[in-house]
Amino acid sequence: MLELNLKIEELISSGAKDFEIAKVLKLSIKEYLNSLDDIFNDAGGKDFFVKHTKKIDAFIKILYKYLLRKHFGDFLPMSNSIPITLIALGSYGREQLCVYSDIDIMVLYKDIQGFNIKPIIEELMIIAWDSGLKLGSRVHELDEIEEAVKTDITIKTSILESRFIYGSKVLWYGFQNKLTNIRAYNKKEFIVEKLEEHKQRLLKYKLNMQPNIKDGYGGMRESNMLFWMATIIHGVKTTKDLVGIYFTEVEYKAYRSSLEYIFRIRNALHLIAKKKLDMVNFDVLPELSTKLGFQDTPRHVKERQCMSRLLYALHTVHNFTSIMIKKLIRPYIYKTENIGYLRQNRYKKNIYICDAKVYTSFSRKPQKLFDVLKELNDLPIDVRRFDNAYIYNIRKTILPNTLNTKTKQQIKLLLEKQNSAPLFKLLYNTNLFKEVIPSVKKILNQPQFDGYHRHPVDIHTLKALKHVQNIKDEFIAYTYKHLSSENKSLLNTLVLFHDIGKGRGKDHHIVGENIFRKFAKSIGMSDTNITIGARIVRYHNMMTKVATSEDIYSQKVILNFTGLLQTKETLDLLICLTYADINSVEKGIYKSSTASLLKELYLQSVNAFENKELVKDSTRRVQKENTIKKSKNFTSLSRLMQKKILRIDSNQLFLMYKAEDIISLALKAKDVTTIEYEIENTSVLTIKILRVSPLNLGYLLGKLSFLDISSMNIFKLYDEKKYFEIKFTDNIDNTDISFVDEIIKNSFDMTKVFKYKKPLIQDKEILIDCEHKEDVAQMKIQTKDKKGLFGYIAQVLDEYNVEIQSAKIFTKKDKVNDLLLIEKNGNFCINKDDILEKLITKE
Known part of the structure; x- marks a missing residue:
């Protein structure tokens, strides 16, 4: 700084203008900022803040001193005699100024007639900005500062962190007296x-x-x-x-x-x-x-x-x-009127429960771990929250060297409680989670960089426990309700252990299974429950995987899935765990489409557990046809219409839809001569199209590629009529419906072409199975998610007159898992090499 001071002195002596001074200051500030990386390497967090703050102080002092020299010349009085004080505020005031933080200062002054104060202050701000110091400034006269604070809480907060930089100490001491009054004014407000x-x-x-x-x-x-x-x-x-x-x-x-x-x-x-x-x-x-x-x-x-x-x-x-x-x-x-209410809600000595929240005193003596766990187990089932004083008391719990049998019994009882989520959150906030369940040490503060999970493993686990005890999905809530008390208790443990194997360098499913077995045995869990629990921990994400990326109407897929689970009891537990696991990833990620897939997989699996023959396509179609024949809506139809319904080509329609829905769709198609479509914009956008005329599917999907598709079904009905149902992951603004409507109308013009940019798909990312079913082939695409990917695939298939029966699109961690079921009409399998040639980008 000495060199900078000397240079400015030379410029002042030579009569330099303000912009020349600012230019020199700016260059010096730039050189300093370029050296900050070296300073950072030698300084800690607060140390760096302080050094940076002092440096900015020095630049501001140099600038201010220059202005005083400029205005007073050879008659410059002592700085203490000039009624201006420069005061740092905010992060600058508390010496926590970061490199690109706002530099907030207050220019405090007293308007003395003999001093021409205001031009000095104005020039200070102008030259500071010209020099590269982005000052956020407040200008106040000493006598008005108290009134200014009364009108704005932001000013008051900022002033509480004030720090003297340079100027009149007399003014600063006067300000300190005012600050005492400012602190005392309206404290409670x-x-x-x-x-x-x-x-x-x-x-x-x-x-x-x-x-x-x-x-x-x-x-x-x-x-x-x-x-x-x-x-x-x-x-x-x-x-x-x-x-x-x-x-x-x-x-x-x-x-x-x-x-x-x-x-x-x-x-x-x-x-x-x-x-x-x-x-x-x-x-x-x-x-x-x-x-x-x-x-x-x-x-x-x-x-x-x-x-x-x-x-x-x-x-x-x-x-x-x-x-x-x-x-x-x-x-x-504190409110005096609450004392009576608190006394009425005294739970036991030093413990009060009001509005499902537990209170105690900050001065309550610490307890032993056994006593803490027993107290938590004895709390009413409706307890949901804990006051900070109670949290502070539990943080001071006296810990044993080892967990004895009595303490382990209390841990087991805690796991069995159906309102245990807030209790385990309390243990987590008080650093007792790892003392109660030592196995969780490895997942504490364990980050997840998969681009899918929004929370670290420990927070994700606790959120999952909360979700499993507060299920909002009607179907899964019904399943949970009918679990035995023993299985509900087992489920709590499974939720806490489903990701316990993460962060250990190996497959967390296998590691987690072994950790669960060891813990379950230590608390005296039955061998049967240990076996079931270990199986679920091992395959805890299998239900999501199968539901979102496999053909859940395939006999082979269902039998493989149920073969892993072995019992319906395991399936019941797994669907509840899956619900909690997905919901704890991030708010809103559990969508209606996900719920529908999980429910359908569950129902198909239940059939398989009851009778493996029931999951055969032919058996299920016959069953559905028999149900349709018994319907009053069906028997009231003409013989011709009945035959048309029962001869519908698409097996997939009979596998996926309810009997009444099939009849309703068939009747709706009866009156369609060219095209009929419907746009539903509820929780998600759904487009339904019944057509006799051709549909330019590649063009439609291309124009709608700004939206993410969740699923698509295409069913052949009768009389050359087809039904399309396209579901997206989200809804749209109602004002955009007319825009979507126009796109659909244009999609019946087969001359229109949407120009796709060919996506990068590698050979290993496409799998074709022409033996998937007797009448259906399967194509799986697992690649990086790109806008318009599915539309491009559909356009290529259109070129070969390949008929897509259904499509399932699932995106996770910027990866897409597309599952296409394709009709075996003689155009796909015979041309699969040519189709792959067009889809795959060779390196």
Whole structure:
């Protein structure tokens, strides 16, 4: 900085203009920013913040001193005598300024007639911006600052973190006196408003695999919130001042260590992105982990190590701040009228249960692990939440060296409870989850980089337990309701163990099976349940796989699937576990199409368990025809119409549709002479087309390729009539229905051609089975998802007059699993080599 000062002195002496000064400053700032990577390598999180903050302080001081020289010349008074003070605010004020954070300052002044203050302040802002310092400034006169704060909570919050940079100390001391009044003004209103703001922020930025480390769960804002409450209530300069009053030195050190890691992450993010970036996304994670010094090991890649430590840090910060904030603000949210209500809801000594939430005192003595588990097991079944004081008390549980028989019995009872999800979440938040079930240690803070799961393994597991105990799907809820009490208890354990094998370097299905067996035996589970449970853990995602990527109307597929499960009891447990597993991936991922596929697979499997002959295509068609013949709607039809229905070509229609739906569809087709279509836009968009005239399917799918297809069925009916049903993964805006309608109308013009860009499909990614069924061939495509992929395939098949009977499209982790059932009309199998030639891109 000495060299910069000397250069500016030379420029002042030579009568340089403002823009020349700004140019020199800008060059110096640029050189400094280019050196930040080296500074980062030698500094920790907070240390880097402080060094960067002091450097920005120095640039602002140089700029301000220049302006004073410019305005006062040789008659420059002492800085303390000029009624201007530069004050840092926000992250700049608390010395947590990151590279691309906003540089917030307040210019505090007193309007003394003998000083021409305002031009100096205006020029300071202009030259700062010209120099590359993007200052976010507030300008206040000392006497008006209190009134300004009263009207805006954001200003008050910012001022609480104020720090002196340069200028009049007299003005600064005057401001400090005002700050005491600002803290005291409307404390309760400020606290309540900040709590609501904090709550909404956490709801917006929940913990997931790409966490926001500034505003999200466990991020820097949670740390800031703790400081705001501490300074507004006690007037402290740092949170550390409360050590020994609200928390111990050990508790504070654990919190501060985690916060330090988050600081370091944020600094690295800004330096890598060269812009403001506060979300650890998958694109930046490889470079981030390298910059932080992580290296691949035989067991864990560097990205996993980096993210795992971050997740641990976020949990630590969140748990510490949420508890301590509650401790701090108790006097301000306390309501005298609640005392009577609390007494009425006394559950036992020191325990109160109000509105399904458990309360206790922060001063309650710690208990032994056995007593904690017994207390949890004895709680009413409707308990759903726990107050922070109760969480704090459970965190201080006295742990045994080993789990004795009595404690293991309490663990078993906990697993058997049908409302155990909030209890296990409590154990997780209090670091007792791994003490109660030691096997979960490996999945704690275990990230999942598959592009499918939104949460780390531990959070995913706890969410799955919550979903299995709160099933919303009517069909699966019915199945769950009819499980025996013993099987419901087994299901709780299976949910907790279904991903237990992840993060161990081997197939997590096989590892999980072995871990489950060992644990189940240790708590005295019966041999029968151990066998069933181990089988389900081994094949826990098989139902999803078969339902979404196999022909579930194929006898071979159903018999293979049921052969793995062996019993209907296993099937009942598995469908409930599958429901919970999918729902815990991410909100909204369990769609009606998924529910329909799982239900159909379940029903087909039940038939197979009852009688293997029932899953034969011919048997099922005859059964469906017999059901149709008994229908009143069918018997009232003419003999000719009855014959047409029973002679419908498509076997798949009889396998997939109910008897009444087949009759209804056949009758609807009766009056169709050319084309009839229907657009349904409910939870998902569905297009239904009945036609005699040809349909340009390749063109239709191409024009609709901005939408993702879920499934498509094409059924040959009678009199050359066909029925098309295309379902998409989501619905559309009602204003777009007319646009879709126009596309459908144009799709009956066979001269129209949609120009597809040929997708990259490798030879190994297409599998054709011409012996799939007597009348149907099968094509499977497993490749990278691309817009228009299915439309392109349909267009190629159209060229060879190949008839698609049904198609199932399932996308996961940017990979598509397309299953096509194709009519054996003499055009497909004989031309399959030519078709493959057109579909496959040779390297």
